[in-house]
Amino acid sequence: MNPELKAVLATLRAEYRQTLPERLSELNTALMLAVDAPRSAPLRAEARHLAHKLRGTAGSYGFSRISQAMAVIEDILRRYEEESAPTADEWSQIRAAFTLAQSAIDDELHA
């Protein structure tokens, strides 16, 4: 790879990495609100939207573990765009995926 391009991409990645904790915190809040209001489709939609954005951006910046975790969250929430809510088991899967993303960020920040 062109060393100059490599340096540019490394800089972009490092800058993006710094924003990840805040993004994940935002998603965490949205998920908690969605759990607390199981009949609220808009709250689920908001959480899904945040997961969708992270899925695309994190992966494009090379954070594939985070992207994969977001895919799990988005795909589950997308099944419940109307009134019904995810099952308890599905919320557990969402929580597990979120925890994986959090671990990935911790690993990255301490790498």
Place this chain on the structure above:
Amino acid sequence: MRNTEALVTQDLLPTPTPGTRPLVWLLCQHPAAPGDFCQRALALLGGRCELRYITPQERSPLAAALSAGKVSPPDAVIFGDLPVIAEDPLLAAVREIGSARILFSARVEPETLQHAVNFCGLDYYMAPPETPERLVEKVEEFARARARTSPAPAHPHKATKPGPEVSVSLQTVLLVDDEPDIRRIGQISLSAVGQWNVLTASSGAEAIELASSRAPDLILLDVMMPGLDGLSTLQRLRAAPETQSIPVIFMTAKAQKQELSRYLDTGAAGVIIKPFDPLTLPQQIQQCLAGNK
């Protein structure tokens, strides 16, 4: 190595004959200060290009001379100051003649710079991190592109446009995504790896406006955007005569099979799944344009 003063003096000599070194015009308020980025770039360019420094006072008369065909049009123009760029008479003349690629290099906010690129008719901008070598490389690339398309059309962006089924060397790609992070890394990928000029838009509405005014060779269109989404944007592009033939490739993080078929049924040249690898995105695009959707 020649210093800036020497370059400035020498480059006010008559323009060279076509076919020799690329002719580059440099427009900025003041010649670069010794030791800084611009000075180093000038020194590098001076060895490979016929450089002409244009003073602010020269711009209007030179614009008139260019429009009247009294001076040889440049291969590339480098702008080094933003404040006056939108009203610059020489910029307007260069765009009208359509012979040169226009490059802007400055340390300003990327969003401001992007606005300049999109709405002032610039072909490329350089923002930090950057190197003088990169500027030289870009100018030479512009010159080569001009040589390939010679004789220059009146409006290069409206010259031969590739159909979706043809793999061609693109010149300008419009990247549409509401996510600034995707626009950022996508732009780097398309310009540095793909070697294309890149326009960006953050919404469907902005994309339609830019596609109409700048006629890119390809539109890379995010599906899921607030307001006008990708599918609605494509419908509107297809409804307008000036944009109906521009190939469109969708980008989406939704990868379900039935959705992919739906996107392709709209007449898109392909679908690229996000996340993408910035190092291979241009290759994916070429594969889509070659018919491998």
